Amino acid sequence: MQTEIKKAGSGVLRGAGKLVDALRTGDFRTRLSFLIMGFGLFTRRQFARGFLLLLCQIAFLLYFAFAGLSNLSRLTTLGSVASKEVYDEALGIFVYKYFDNSLLILLYSVLTILFALVFVYLWYKGVLAARAAQAVEESGKRLKSAKEDLRALLDEEYHKTLLALPVLGLTVFTVLPILFMVLIAFTNFDVAHKPPKELFTWVGWENFKALLSGTAIAGGSKFAHTFKEVLLWNIVWAVSATLSNYFLGMLLAIAINKKGIRFKKFWRSVFVTTIAVPQFVSLMLLSKMLADTGVVNRLLLGAGLLSKAIPFLSDGNLARVTVILVNLWVGVPYTVLICTGILMNIPADLYEAARIDGAGPIVAYFKITLPYMLHITTPYLISQFIANFNNFNVIFLLTGGDPLVLDYAFAGRTDLLITWLYKLTFNESNYKIAAVISIFVFLVVGTVSLIVYNLTNAVKNEEEFG
Amino acid sequence: MNRQKGKGRYGNTAVYTLLVLLSAFWVFPFLYLVMQSFRGEPGVTTDYFFPKVWTVRNYVELWTDTQFFNFRKWYLNTLLVSLAVAVIQSAVVLSTSYALSRLRFKMRRPLMNLILLLGMFPGFMSMTAVYFVLKELALTQSLVGLVIVYTAGSAMQYYISKGFFDTLPKSLDEAARIDGANRHTVFFKIILPLAKPIIVYTVLVAFTMPWGEYMYSSLLMLGNSDKFNVALGLQQMITRENSYRYFTRFCAGAVCVSLPNAILFFLLQRYYVEGVTGGAVK
Numbered sequence: 001m002q003t004e005i006k007k008a009g010s011g012v013l014r015g016a017g018k019l020v021d022a023l024r025t026g027d028f029r030t031r032l033s034f035l036i037m038g039f040g041l042f043t044r045r046q047f048a049r050g051f052l053l054l055l056c057q058i059a060f061l062l063y064f065a066f067a068g069l070s071n072l073s074r075l076t077t078l079g080s081v082a083s084k085e086v087y088d089e090a091l092g093i094f095v096y097k098y099f100d101n102s103l104l105i106l107l108y109s110v111l112t113i114l115f116a117l118v119f120v121y122l123w124y125k126g127v128l129a130a131r132a133a134q135a136v137e138e139s140g141k142r143l144k145s146a147k148e149d150l151r152a153l154l155d156e157e158y159h160k161t162l163l164a165l166p167v168l169g170l171t172v173f174t175v176l177p178i179l180f181m182v183l184i185a186f187t188n189f190d191v192a193h194k195p196p197k198e199l200f201t202w203v204g205w206e207n208f209k210a211l212l213s214g215t216a217i218a219g220g221s222k223f224a225h226t227f228k229e230v231l232l233w234n235i236v237w238a239v240s241a242t243l244s245n246y247f248l249g250m251l252l253a254i255a256i257n258k259k260g261i262r263f264k265k266f267w268r269s270v271f272v273t274t275i276a277v278p279q280f281v282s283l284m285l286l287s288k289m290l291a292d293t294g295v296v297n298r299l300l301l302g303a304g305l306l307s308k309a310i311p312f313l314s315d316g317n318l319a320r321v322t323v324i325l326v327n328l329w330v331g332v333p334y335t336v337l338i339c340t341g342i343l344m345n346i347p348a349d350l351y352e353a354a355r356i357d358g359a360g361p362i363v364a365y366f367k368i369t370l371p372y373m374l375h376i377t378t379p380y381l382i383s384q385f386i387a388n389f390n391n392f393n394v395i396f397l398l399t400g401g402d403p404l405v406l407d408y409a410f411a412g413r414t415d416l417l418i419t420w421l422y423k424l425t426f427n428e429s430n431y432k433i434a435a436v437i438s439i440f441v442f443l444v445v446g447t448v449s450l451i452v453y454n455l456t457n458a459v460k461n462e463e464e465f466g
Numbered sequence: 467m468n469r470q471k472g473k474g475r476y477g478n479t480a481v482y483t484l485l486v487l488l489s490a491f492w493v494f495p496f497l498y499l500v501m502q503s504f505r506g507e508p509g510v511t512t513d514y515f516f517p518k519v520w521t522v523r524n525y526v527e528l529w530t531d532t533q534f535f536n537f538r539k540w541y542l543n544t545l546l547v548s549l550a551v552a553v554i555q556s557a558v559v560l561s562t563s564y565a566l567s568r569l570r571f572k573m574r575r576p577l578m579n580l581i582l583l584l585g586m587f588p589g590f591m592s593m594t595a596v597y598f599v600l601k602e603l604a605l606t607q608s609l610v611g612l613v614i615v616y617t618a619g620s621a622m623q624y625y626i627s628k629g630f631f632d633t634l635p636k637s638l639d640e641a642a643r644i645d646g647a648n649r650h651t652v653f654f655k656i657i658l659p660l661a662k663p664i665i666v667y668t669v670l671v672a673f674t675m676p677w678g679e680y681m682y683s684s685l686l687m688l689g690n691s692d693k694f695n696v697a698l699g700l701q702q703m704i705t706r707e708n709s710y711r712y713f714t715r716f717c718a719g720a721v722c723v724s725l726p727n728a729i730l731f732f733l734l735q736r737y738y739v740e741g742v743t744g745g746a747v748k
Contacts, residue, residue, distance in 0.1 A: 278724060
């Protein structure tokens with residue numbers, strides 16, 4: 001991380017150096033490009049690029065003047081008057097009117113900052129392009145025409161064409177929202193401060209303190225306790241869900257692959273059916289089947305195997321076991337698919353050699369199969385851990401986080417952080433705490449992935465194929 | 467030798483027992499679902515597995531009785547959305563992964579690191595903000611908005627297809643470039659035709675996703691049952707108030723939703739397996 005920052009810092013310095021250089025050695029057209037973007041280009045007959053830059057500049061300045069500046073200037077307070085009654089001259093009565101909307105102020109401020117960054121980058125590129133155009137002209141060569149520029153977009157600049165749309169989508173619907181939510185964690189945006197009727201404002205680290213050390217906060221005082229409990233269960237869940245899935249899936253794959261077992265394709269298809277059916281269908285169905293009066297209990301009771309219904313989903317501890325088991329049911333088929341392919345790749349002579357040396361199947365498994373599988377599938381295991389850590393579907397559709405716990409703040413025994421923050425957002429409008437929880441989820445997931453990535457060097461090996 | 471053989475047979479019996487037992491576990495819920503969808507008796511649960519009164523009324527009413535539950539509309543909504551998502555998401559994923567795999571440019575590493583970082587935030591932490599962005603664009607309560615939400619982050623799913631592109635030999639590109647093809651032509655005429663398995667995989671994953679998506683559609687379509695997708699709609703049938711009357715209809719609906727997915731899946735299973743396996747080991 002530190003090297004990245006250092007690299008970025010030296011990059012900025014180098015960029016600034018280039019700008020100074022352009023200012024020093026540029027002619028008046030290059031110098032004017034500092035003020036009027038594209039000037040050095042369209043005065044050198046590079047009309048398309050030059051006017052496009054100018055258009056960007058005008059668009060940005062207009063946006064900044066009419067929307068950006070007014071929002072940015074209120075960013076420090078997030079607005080002063082939310083709504084009040086004003087006298088309407090035409091109607092002759094007092095009407096209720098909305099003024100500052102903290103939410104929109106924050107959203108547009110973030111947007112303005114993003115725009116400004118893009119603008120500065122374009123400006124920088126534009127100045128350098130003007131300087132380069134000057135150099136080409138001085139050397140007596142011909143400048144590229146618009147047609148050649150377009151053709152470059154299909155060749156040496158092809159990545160720009162391919163990535164323009166994906167990066168735009170990512171920026172508007174992922175980067176912007178994440179920045180926005182990180183900022184929300186430092187405000188008091190909740191049900192009592194909900195725009196457009198009310199304003200919300202900055203509160204510093206208050207929400208973090210409430211979640212970590214249990215200081216009192218509007219919306220309840222149980223957050224710290226709930227957070228600790230839910231986080232603990234979340235970790236237990238993620239680890240056990242990932243490992244149980246992995247090992248049962250591998251066992252099944254080995255069983256199907258075993259020499260002498262017939263109808264391999266049939267067995268595989270049976271388990272793979274689960275993947276073909278949308279998860280929400282199977283989960284909603286299972287939640288009904290496993291209810292206290294659900295079919296599983298009624299069949300078992302009817303057959304006289306039970307005297308009392310098993311509270312699969314209504315008893316706190318049993319519900320936790322049940323969700324892990326159901327997750328097995330949902331997830332194992334994927335593992336079977338993946339493991340089958342990999343198991344077939346293990347060289348058969350390894351086993352042959354082991355057998356000659358007198359190793360039984362169990363020793364062979366621990367000495368050959370398991371190390372090989374772990375080596376190959378570590379990236380898969382990480383992504384499974386992350387997916388399980390944030391496994392919304394299984395919990396939400398199966399138990400909805402229930403059974404509820406009285407000394408939890410709006411959470412139940414099986415709630416994960418992700419379903420808890422969904423409830424806080426949806427039912428309680430407690431956006432501030434939801435935002436803080438999101439940041440903690442990021443920290444946990446980020447730390448785990450970083451450690452594992454560093455251990456396995458999975459990222460470094462990527463270039464080997466290049 | 468003899469002992470060895472006997473042991474093998476004994477082991478196989480154990481394996482068969484295991485497979486049969488587990489298969490029963492896996493298939494039981496689906497068998498139950500199909501049984502219930504043909505059940506004539508009302509109620510959520512019966513004390514027996516096979517229905518006493520067999521009927522197709524659940525299916526008929528599912529598609530014709532639109533007074534409370536407009537399943538036809540929900541089905542059409544989901545189909546439209548998933549078709550759009552299949553096209554857009556595949557285009558985004560394939561072009562991102564191709565660019566990151568075979569092209570070399572300055573922002574390549576930073577972009578990959580950024581995507582890795584963004585992936586560590588819980589997916590719908592951004593839910594609230596996305597909602598407000600869409601509201602500003604007047605796209606809430608609209609299927610277009612839903613398609614945008616589903617596809618906007620598609621670039622983050624580049625890993626599997628990039629892994630595939632990485633394995634194609636570089637000499638393919640070089641040979642074509644010597645013949646005067648530009649990178650665009652190489653992508654469309656050389657690489658994509660070779661990438662059929664991964665294209666099928668990408669389209670399949672994109673197409674099936676909207677059929678089971680619950681979170682974003684509930685956020686965007688809040689209260690507007692005309693715009694529901696099947697997941698959201700079917701859930702209405704098994705709420706506490708409705709489940710007694712409509713549980714069997716829910717089962718019929720679930721079968722109708724699963725069927726196209728299951729058929730597609732079985733037809734294209736080979737590609738799916740290749741994609742998942744390749745993605746796991748890269």
